[in-house]
Amino acid sequence: MRRVCNLIVIVVVLATASHAWAVPAFARKYKTSCVTCHTIYPKLNPFGEQFRRNGYRFPGVDSDAVKAEPVALGTDEQKKMFPDAVWPGTVSSFPPLAIGFNGQAVFHPDKNSSAGTADNHAVVNLDTLVEEGHLWAAGSVDDSITYYAELTAADGGLELETASVFFNDLVGADHAVNLAVGKRIGSYTSFQPHGSYFADLMMPSVPVTALYGATSDPFAFNDNHNGIEVNGVLGSRFDYAAGFAAGTNIDARNSANVYGHAGYKFGGATLDGEDTGGVPQDLAHEQSVTVDVFAYRAISRFNDSADPPVLTKDTSVTVGGTVRAQHSEMELDAGVFYQTDDRVTSTAPSTATLSQWDEAAYLVYPWLAVGGRVEYLRVTPNGGTAVADLKIVPGAAALIRPNIKLILTAPLEQATGMPDAGWGAAGLSAAPADPTSNVSMEIESVELQLWAAY
Amino acid sequence: MSISRSLVIAALLSSSLPAFADGKISGTVDAKPSKYLKDTIVYIKEVPSTKLAAKTFVVDQKGMAFVPHIVLIAVGDTVKFKNGDKFDHNVMSPDGGYDLGTWGGGGEKEHVFAKPGVFAQVCKIHPEMLAYVFVGQNRFAAVVDDNGSFTIDGVPAGSYELVVWNPKLKAASKNVTVVDKGAATVKLSLAR
Numbered sequence: 001m002r003r004v005c006n007l008i009v010i011v012v013v014l015a016t017a018s019h020a021w022a023v024p025a026f027a028r029k030y031k032t033s034c035v036t037c038h039t040i041y042p043k044l045n046p047f048g049e050q051f052r053r054n055g056y057r058f059p060g061v062d063s064d065a066v067k068a069e070p071v072a073l074g075t076d077e078q079k080k081m082f083p084d085a086v087w088p089g090t091v092s093s094f095p096p097l098a099i100g101f102n103g104q105a106v107f108h109p110d111k112n113s114s115a116g117t118a119d120n121h122a123v124v125n126l127d128t129l130v131e132e133g134h135l136w137a138a139g140s141v142d143d144s145i146t147y148y149a150e151l152t153a154a155d156g157g158l159e160l161e162t163a164s165v166f167f168n169d170l171v172g173a174d175h176a177v178n179l180a181v182g183k184r185i186g187s188y189t190s191f192q193p194h195g196s197y198f199a200d201l202m203m204p205s206v207p208v209t210a211l212y213g214a215t216s217d218p219f220a221f222n223d224n225h226n227g228i229e230v231n232g233v234l235g236s237r238f239d240y241a242a243g244f245a246a247g248t249n250i251d252a253r254n255s256a257n258v259y260g261h262a263g264y265k266f267g268g269a270t271l272d273g274e275d276t277g278g279v280p281q282d283l284a285h286e287q288s289v290t291v292d293v294f295a296y297r298a299i300s301r302f303n304d305s306a307d308p309p310v311l312t313k314d315t316s317v318t319v320g321g322t323v324r325a326q327h328s329e330m331e332l333d334a335g336v337f338y339q340t341d342d343r344v345t346s347t348a349p350s351t352a353t354l355s356q357w358d359e360a361a362y363l364v365y366p367w368l369a370v371g372g373r374v375e376y377l378r379v380t381p382n383g384g385t386a387v388a389d390l391k392i393v394p395g396a397a398a399l400i401r402p403n404i405k406l407i408l409t410a411p412l413e414q415a416t417g418m419p420d421a422g423w424g425a426a427g428l429s430a431a432p433a434d435p436t437s438n439v440s441m442e443i444e445s446v447e448l449q450l451w452a453a454y
Numbered sequence: 455m456s457i458s459r460s461l462v463i464a465a466l467l468s469s470s471l472p473a474f475a476d477g478k479i480s481g482t483v484d485a486k487p488s489k490y491l492k493d494t495i496v497y498i499k500e501v502p503s504t505k506l507a508a509k510t511f512v513v514d515q516k517g518m519a520f521v522p523h524i525v526l527i528a529v530g531d532t533v534k535f536k537n538g539d540k541f542d543h544n545v546m547s548p549d550g551g552y553d554l555g556t557w558g559g560g561g562e563k564e565h566v567f568a569k570p571g572v573f574a575q576v577c578k579i580h581p582e583m584l585a586y587v588f589v590g591q592n593r594f595a596a597v598v599d600d601n602g603s604f605t606i607d608g609v610p611a612g613s614y615e616l617v618v619w620n621p622k623l624k625a626a627s628k629n630v631t632v633v634d635k636g637a638a639t640v641k642l643s644l645a646r
Contacts, residue, residue, distance in 0.1 A: 061646065064487045074581030076621070077574040080548035088581060 023148070024098040024403060024453050025138045026056070031067035034402040034453075040369050041405065041453070042194045043397075046283045046326075050273035052192055053233060055166035055178055056138060056146045059273025063143050068093060070140075089141045096139035100453035103131040107446040114413070114431040115444035131155075134453075144168045148184075161224050175233040175272040183226045187241035188294040189322045189335070190263035190271060193222060196333075197361045197369045198395035198409050200427075203322070203335055204375050206355050209314055210425035211379060212344040213305025218425060219248040221259070221296040221318055221339075236270035239263045249301040250311065256299045263292035268326060284366075285328040293321045294337075305421065310346035320355075329363040345420075349382040367399040377426055379419050387417035387435065389428050407449040414441040477609040477632035479594075481640035483602040483618060483625070490622045493524060494644065495572070495588050496604045497595035499615040499627065504592045510534055510564075513575070513585055515543040520575060520585030526595045529570055533587055536562040544578040547587075553578075572619055588619070611636070618642050 027034055034041055037048030044052060050059055058065040074088030106125040108116035119125045133153040140146040149163040164182030171177040185193040188203065196202040203222055210218030227245030234240070240262045247257040265271050268288025269281040296318040303309035320337025339353040354377070361371035372394040380386040395409035415423060415430035416438050423430055430439040479498075485491040508530040514521045516538035525533060535545045537559050545563065546553035550573040554563045567573070567589040577583040588595060594614075596604040611634040618625040623644035630638045 064490075064646070067489075069489075072582050075574075075576060075584040077548055077576050077584060078581050080574075081546075081576070081578075085578065085581065 023136045023138045024100075025092075025096045025136060027403075028094065028098075029068050029092065029096070029139060030058070030065055035366065035399075039363060040197060040367070040397045040399050041403070041451075042192070043197055043369075044192050044195065046269040046281070046286055046288075047273070049191055050269065050271065053190070053239065054175055054272055055168040055180075056148055057140065057143070057168065061143060062140060089145075092139050096137055098136045098138070098453060100134040100136070100451070101130055101132060102134075102449060102451040103129045104447045104449040105129055107448075109443055109446060113429075113442045113444050114439060115411075115429040117431065118429065129450075149182075173234075174274060177230065177232045180229040180231060183224050185222055185224055186227065186229055186243045186245060186259055186261075186296075187231050187239075188222060188259065188261050188296070188320070189292040189324075190239050190265060190290050191322075191324060196359055196373065197371065197397045198359065198373050198393050198407065199375075202333060202357070202359065203320075203337070204355055204357055204377065204426065206339070206353060206377060206426050208316070208339065208341050208351060208353050208379065209300065209302055209304075209312075209344050211419035211421055211423070212348055212351075213421040214302040214312075214344075215305060215309050217248045217250045217300060217302040219298060219300035219302070219314070219316070221247075221257075221298055221316070223248070225257070227255075227257070233272040236272050236275040237265050239265075239271050245298075247298050247300055249299075250303060251301060253299075253301060257297065259294065259296040261292060261294040263290060265290040286326055287328065288324075288326050290324045291321070292323075293319075295319045304345040304347075306346055312343055312346045314341050314343045316341045331359075331361050333357075333359040348420075349384065351382065352380045354378045354380075369397045371395065375428075377423070377428070385417065385436070387415070387419055389413065389415045389418075389423050389426070389430055390441075391428060391430075392441075403454060404450075404452045407451070408447070409449075410446045411444045412441055413439070413444050415439040476607075476635050477611055478605060478607050478637040479609055479614075479616065479630055479632060479640060480603070480605040480637065481642065483598050483604065483642045483644060485602070485620070485623055485644040486646075490620060490644070491598065491600075491602055493586065493621050494598040494602070495524065495526070495586075495595055495619045496598060496606065496642070497526075497588070497590050497617055497619070498592060498606065498609070499617045501592040501594060501610065501612070501614065506530065506593065508532065508566075512536060513587070514538045515545075515577065515583070518580055518583060520577075520583055522585070524586045524588065524597050526588045526590065526593070526597065527567060528590050528593050529568065530566070531589070532564050532566045534562055534564045535575075542579060543583075545575055546578055547573045547575050549573045586621075616640055616642075618644060620644050622646075 039045050070090035070092050078085045078088040111121040135151040137149040146166045150161045152159050152161050162184045164184045167179040205220040207218035207220040225245040227243050229243035231241035242260045245257040246255040266289045268286030298316045301313050304312045318337050318339040322335035325332045336356040342350045356376045359373035361369045363369050375391040378388040392412045393409050397407045399405050413430040418432045429444040432439050506528050510532040511525050512534045514536045537543045540559040542556050542558050544556040570589045570591050573587045575585040594606050596606050598604045609632045613631045615627050616630045617627040625642050625644045632638050
């Protein structure tokens with residue numbers, strides 16, 4: 001049973017691994033340092049968030065900031081001739097690509113901890129010292145159409161994690177109505193999904209059906225899905241998104257996932273970098289609070305853990321909200337979502353899931369962040385007993401160079417029971433002996449991650 | 455030089471330029487973003503009582519490019535468009551509303567510019583090709599150099615509106631006064 005669980009965990013983690021982060025293709029395009037947009041990548045600073053939110057474009061007219069002039073596929077005069085001429089565009093004068101890798105050395109101070117046990121009681125595990133390789137493509141077709149893609153290579157093979165085209169400024173004022181088409185994480189908050197210093201995703205990914213043993217197509221709303229999203233920034237302070245996504249299904253079905261998000265930023269830099277009223281934006285020391293709410297309704301079809309597996313249909317509804325507060329070099333993030341699933345296995349009752357997370361980080365220097373995060377996950381089967389996991393991750397992240405970084409974390413974890421297939425599918429380590437057993441707070445590991453991008 | 459020949463030259467000069475036409479306007483133009491400084495033209499909008507003899511200028515299409523990229527002419531002048539490549543080119547202007555057609559290497563066609571303005575010249579076959587024909591009310595115009603500097607020579611004494619044109623950026627015009635045999639210096643700024 002444990003081997004099956006481990007296999008499920010590996011499959012799920014690989015399937016949901018998502019490291020959309022710094023893209024040196026942009027550094028080449030604008031001839032600017034990574035730290036123009038990032039603090040310690042992939043974490044975006046307020047300017048980088050504006051750039052991302054604007055569809056990977058600088059505020060104002062994007063081409064004004066481009067220094068590596070692209071090859072023009074026609075002059076602007078062609079626009080005057082349309083429809084008797086092809087609308088002009090550009091291609092990058094160099095391949096708009098970047099590469100990177102990441103991995104970690106894992107130490108188990110307590111080799112009998114859950115994570116140490118999963119590593120066969122190894123004290124030092126270098127198996128994933130180089131875990132993933134990445135190829136990014138990012139750039140613009142013109143001042144309104146942009147693209148972003150990421151291909152990741154790992155032990156599980158190649159995966160196209162992200163591939164999106166952004167049609168910006170479609171209607172009304174600049175940034176008011178944009179269209180994002182492709183495979184990506186939807187916009188559930190005003191900020192990048194990978195905005196954590198100490199974890200892959202700021203908002204934890206919780207594939208509930210996998211926690212109950214789904215052997216195929218585990219669904220988490222904040223994974224990369226194919227879909228179409230309309231988003232925008234109104235009045236420079238309010239942003240929104242509404243999307244329609246394929247989600248995850250074992251067989252071809254009508255895509256039925258829908259979601260929406262609304263956010264508002266008080267103080268600090270504007271969300272889109274426009275309408276500053278002539279007031280300089282102190283991007284490195286802003287004081288701001290941003291509040292977001294979101295909702296997601298999904299239908300997923302998967303094979304459950306029965307033998308033989310039973311095709312199961314789960315309908316989930318998720319509502320949540322986040323708050324980000326920045327006070328100069330200090331940033332605090334907090335968020336919560338509540339999700340109901342009506343059928344996590346063919347025979348199980350419905351479940352209610354609560355995920356809550358907090359992260360605090362302080363930039364001691366522009367290249368060094370210290371802090372930590374807390375993740376709390378509770379799953380309650382209808383009529384059953386709630387199981388919960390608490391993870392505390394103190395950490396530090398440091399840029400050795402603008403494109404090379406180290407992250408040191410020491411995750412601590414405790415669990416009160418566990419879902420049928422354990423906590424691994426949610427990226428958690430605590431492994432109670434059975435669903436009703438507990439794991440006291442234990443140090444799972446000390447991890448030193450190395451990331452590089454070129 | 456014979457007296458009659460001198461009289462002819464004097465008559466020609468008097469037909470094109472007012473008296474005391476040896477003033478000068480020079481200056482610099484800066485642009486934000488600076489990469490768009492290229493293709494900036496500075497010109498005197500109107501010189502009273504200008505009467506010009508029509509001229510013919512040549513723009514070649516060579517190596518998949520218009521040469522020169524910018525040609526400065528005056529109302530009534532002709533531009534002869536040549537094809538110096540070994541394959542077909544076209545000449546048309548979305549601003550001027552004319553299409554001279556498509557012709558092969560060695561061929562040429564002419565167009566008379568009857569109205570002032572800046573007329574983009576494109577080749578419908580090769581969308582990346584672009585030239586500008588600047589048509590002034592007079593011939594007092596200059597293209598700025600890589601540093602943004604320009605000089606307009608032979609300006610008659612008087613007060614004028616100095617205008618800047620750029621494909622992407624704008625600048626407010628400036629009034630400038632040129633005294634007899636004098637030099638006026640102007641600084642202009644282009645921005646979105």
